Amino acid sequence: MSKRLFAVFAALMIVGLILTACGPKAPAFECTDAIGCLDVAPDEPVHLAYMLTISGATAFLGEDSKGAIEIAIDDRDGKILGHDIVLTGEDSGCSAEGGQTAATKVASDPTIVGVIGTNCSSAATAAIDTISSAGLVMISSSNTAPALTIEGQTWKPGYYRVCHTDLFQGAVAAEFAYNELGARTTATIHDGSPYADQLQAVYAKRFIELGGEVTFAGAVNIGDTDMRTVLTTVAADGPDVLYFPIFEPEGDFIVAQSSEIAGLENTTLMGADGLLADSFPENAGPNSVGMYLSGPYVVGEAYEAFLAKWDAKFGGVPPSGFHAFAYDGTNIILDAVEAVAVVDEDGTLHIGRQALRDSMSSLSNYDGLTGALDCTDKDFGVVGISHGDCATGGALGIFELGQAELDGNWPPPAIYTPGE
Amino acid sequence: MLKQFLDRFSWVDFFMRLLQVAAVIVIIVGIFNSLGATKYTSGQWVTLVFAGLAQGSIYALIALGYTLVYGILLMINFAHGDVYMAGAFTAVFLANSLAASGFLGAQPVISVLLLILLAASVSMVLNVVVERVAYRPLRGAPRLVPLITAIGASFTIEYTFRGLYGAEFQSYPIIPALDGQFLTLAGFEIPWTQIVVLVAAILLMVSLYFFIERTKIGKAMRAVSEDKEVARLMGIDVDKTIMITFAVGGALAGAAGVFNGIFRPQGVFFFMGFIPGIKAFTAAVLGGIGNIPGAMVGGLFLGVFEAIGPNLILEGLGIPAVNQLRDAFAFTILVLILIFRPQGIFGERLAEKKA
Numbered sequence: 001m002s003k004r005l006f007a008v009f010a011a012l013m014i015v016g017l018i019l020t021a022c023g024p025k026a027p028a029f030e031c032t033d034a035i036g037c038l039d040v041a042p043d044e045p046v047h048l049a050y051m052l053t054i055s056g057a058t059a060f061l062g063e064d065s066k067g068a069i070e071i072a073i074d075d076r077d078g079k080i081l082g083h084d085i086v087l088t089g090e091d092s093g094c095s096a097e098g099g100q101t102a103a104t105k106v107a108s109d110p111t112i113v114g115v116i117g118t119n120c121s122s123a124a125t126a127a128i129d130t131i132s133s134a135g136l137v138m139i140s141s142s143n144t145a146p147a148l149t150i151e152g153q154t155w156k157p158g159y160y161r162v163c164h165t166d167l168f169q170g171a172v173a174a175e176f177a178y179n180e181l182g183a184r185t186t187a188t189i190h191d192g193s194p195y196a197d198q199l200q201a202v203y204a205k206r207f208i209e210l211g212g213e214v215t216f217a218g219a220v221n222i223g224d225t226d227m228r229t230v231l232t233t234v235a236a237d238g239p240d241v242l243y244f245p246i247f248e249p250e251g252d253f254i255v256a257q258s259s260e261i262a263g264l265e266n267t268t269l270m271g272a273d274g275l276l277a278d279s280f281p282e283n284a285g286p287n288s289v290g291m292y293l294s295g296p297y298v299v300g301e302a303y304e305a306f307l308a309k310w311d312a313k314f315g316g317v318p319p320s321g322f323h324a325f326a327y328d329g330t331n332i333i334l335d336a337v338e339a340v341a342v343v344d345e346d347g348t349l350h351i352g353r354q355a356l357r358d359s360m361s362s363l364s365n366y367d368g369l370t371g372a373l374d375c376t377d378k379d380f381g382v383v384g385i386s387h388g389d390c391a392t393g394g395a396l397g398i399f400e401l402g403q404a405e406l407d408g409n410w411p412p413p414a415i416y417t418p419g420e
Numbered sequence: 421m422l423k424q425f426l427d428r429f430s431w432v433d434f435f436m437r438l439l440q441v442a443a444v445i446v447i448i449v450g451i452f453n454s455l456g457a458t459k460y461t462s463g464q465w466v467t468l469v470f471a472g473l474a475q476g477s478i479y480a481l482i483a484l485g486y487t488l489v490y491g492i493l494l495m496i497n498f499a500h501g502d503v504y505m506a507g508a509f510t511a512v513f514l515a516n517s518l519a520a521s522g523f524l525g526a527q528p529v530i531s532v533l534l535l536i537l538l539a540a541s542v543s544m545v546l547n548v549v550v551e552r553v554a555y556r557p558l559r560g561a562p563r564l565v566p567l568i569t570a571i572g573a574s575f576t577i578e579y580t581f582r583g584l585y586g587a588e589f590q591s592y593p594i595i596p597a598l599d600g601q602f603l604t605l606a607g608f609e610i611p612w613t614q615i616v617v618l619v620a621a622i623l624l625m626v627s628l629y630f631f632i633e634r635t636k637i638g639k640a641m642r643a644v645s646e647d648k649e650v651a652r653l654m655g656i657d658v659d660k661t662i663m664i665t666f667a668v669g670g671a672l673a674g675a676a677g678v679f680n681g682i683f684r685p686q687g688v689f690f691f692m693g694f695i696p697g698i699k700a701f702t703a704a705v706l707g708g709i710g711n712i713p714g715a716m717v718g719g720l721f722l723g724v725f726e727a728i729g730p731n732l733i734l735e736g737l738g739i740p741a742v743n744q745l746r747d748a749f750a751f752t753i754l755v756l757i758l759i760f761r762p763q764g765i766f767g768e769r770l771a772e773k774k775a
Contacts, residue, residue, distance in 0.1 A: 221744055232731060
């Protein structure tokens with residue numbers, strides 16, 4: 001009995017060996033990549049994923065980035081190396097829980113080559129481990145918290161970002177407040193999120209370096225609706241500038257309630273890119289007239305062409321300021337895929353995952369919408385060594401909200417850029 | 421004498437007394453330090469007090485819904501905060517279309533009345549439906565059972581409205597007639613929005629009081645709350661009376677939703693009822709649950725205390741980031757009040773009488 005079974009097995013193995021030997025003559029691709037390869041068969045698409053905030057109060061950030069990713073794919077006619085590009089996505093929200101859930105889902109799909117996301121630093125902080133250990137690359141259009149790309153802090157291999165970090169943004173805001181507004185005292189409010197906390201810290205540090213004084217540094221809870229208590233505390237010192245780099249709706253409450261508090265009449269309100277949304281002036285009401293927001297500022301012919309494509313595809317203008325970064329980020333991943341993919345005669349792609357990371361990490365002088373991008377390692381002195389930080393910090397500006405923005409004009413005019 | 425004292429002496433009582441004394445000392449020291457530091461102007465205190473009163477009157481209106489239902493059924497309607505959300509969330513869309521058409525600017529009084537009517541009807545109908553579907557079938561069940569269905573009803577309402585209107589934040593429009601208008605009272609500027617909310621809420625509460633005390637339906641409600649069985653024997657339709665109680669509570673919550681939109685226009689979304697619901701429940705317990713004037717006073721008290729407390733007491737004690745401790749402070753006050761008066765400010769010892 002067992003002898004006959006063995007004979008059948010042996011016969012099958014011999015047939016199998018003969019069949020293999022008679023197969024295609026080309027030597028089979030052998031994956032030598034340290035963290036594995038992704039094989040895309042001839043009729044299969046190249047799979048990109050996004051992890052953006054699609055629902056809730058920060059959905060404007062997700063819409064803004066998602067539209068730009070779609071335009072970047074359209075610009076290649078939806079094809080790369082003869083394969084279709086397919087884009088799927090997860091709602092990572094603007095929270096650690098959302099980031100963790102989305103990352104788990106994305107990491108469980110072995111066909112995904114890379115991720116564009118997230119929109120919020122809090123989501124990325126929770127997602128970065130899962131994404132990195134799955135061998136993926138992730139490039140963000142709007143995570144500005146510095147720690148995300150600093151070695152020894154939150155950074156993990158495979159994480160990149162195109163937008164400026166708050167090391168740039170906070171400093172630009174402080175310089176604007178001190179030099180342009182002539183402010184000498186300031187107060188800051190954050191909401192406990194990694195983004196807001198790190199941004200206000202950078203701002204305060206730069207403001208003190210310039211010679212100013214921070215009268216109050218406090219926080220509100222996410223979900224707070226009554227800001228009169230904290231505003232009254234701020235008003236006790238009557239600072240020249242109140243900087244609150246937080247989100248809606250907490251930012252709306254601060255702006256709306258600020259006019260009720262005695263002692264804030266001469267305080268200029270200033271927010272950051274978390275509030276740079278077309279819905280913000282309307283929600284915050286008339287007090288938003290005359291306040292400032294720091295945020296991404298992109299100019300140039302290529303950008304004008306991008307806006308024209310947006311108008312043709314979606315109508316109107318993008319709802320926030322991070323679309324150009326999402327566009328550049330998508331192109332960086334796709335260009336890297338083109339650079340490292342080994343193409344078989346029948347069109348099968350073999351993409352080494354470590355090779356993809358190496359290609360992206362060595363990118364410099366990359367011509368993007370947002371300027372010349374450089375994703376190589378950088379030394380930020382006392383802050384640490386940064387990895388995958390592609391931004392140069394040039395594409396930043398300070399915007400002034402006026403009556404026109406309250407009436408629906410968007411985006412607001414930029415009145416200051418760091419070069420000036 | 422000493423033996424008598426030692427016989428009566430109990431460490432628990434001693435500890436409670438110690439706690440009471442310590443609480444009073446801490447509060448007095450905090451107030452003394454804060455006022456002594458003269459960090460804030462009197463105008464700023466007045467601002468906080470009036471914002472607290474406006475917030476408190478909204479708590480009070482919601483608290484009435486809790487207290488009415490508790491008075492009659494001895495159950496906590498935990499879906500009540502979401503009933504409040506339902507009215508506020510529905511009316512925000514009417515408010516925005518009224519603002520867009522210019523009617524809100526031309527006829528502010530009629531507009532606000534329309535909004536209150538809509539919000540109150542939505543909340544009223546919803547509260548009656550919740551009672552019919554989730555509570556009436558369980559009327560004879562142990563008291564823990566309706567409590568759990570109330571939590572279920574709460575989630576059902578939240579996610580139904582999320583499905584209906586979406587997860588985005590909405591904002592009430594600012595009423596042009598009240599925009600940036602201040603009432604100058606003894607040199608202090610108080611926003612008209614807060615005065616309007618406070619006065620309107622007090623009017624509603626006074627009319628509720630007369631409704632309960634002076635009308636036949638009110639008498640029936642009081643009778644049912646005294647003793648359901650005897651009331652039934654006297655020819656009162658108990659189920660109908662309970663339904664009316666839920667309707668009244670719902671309508672007040674809906675009105676509170678519009679007042680909240682006038683007082684603080686931003687942040688209208690499907691989860692907005694949770695925190696006000698918890699706070700209003702706290703206010704109801706503070707005033708003495710089941711007691712109507714207690715809910716009113718409890719609401720106003722809680723609103724003012726959480727508005728001025730952090731700056732007045734906590735800051736004087738040298739605690740940093742006091743504004744973040746506002747909720748903790750509000751609930752600490754609840755605990756302290758209940759240590760001094762377990763039945764609440766106005767409460768009778770209802771629990772013993774009815775149990």
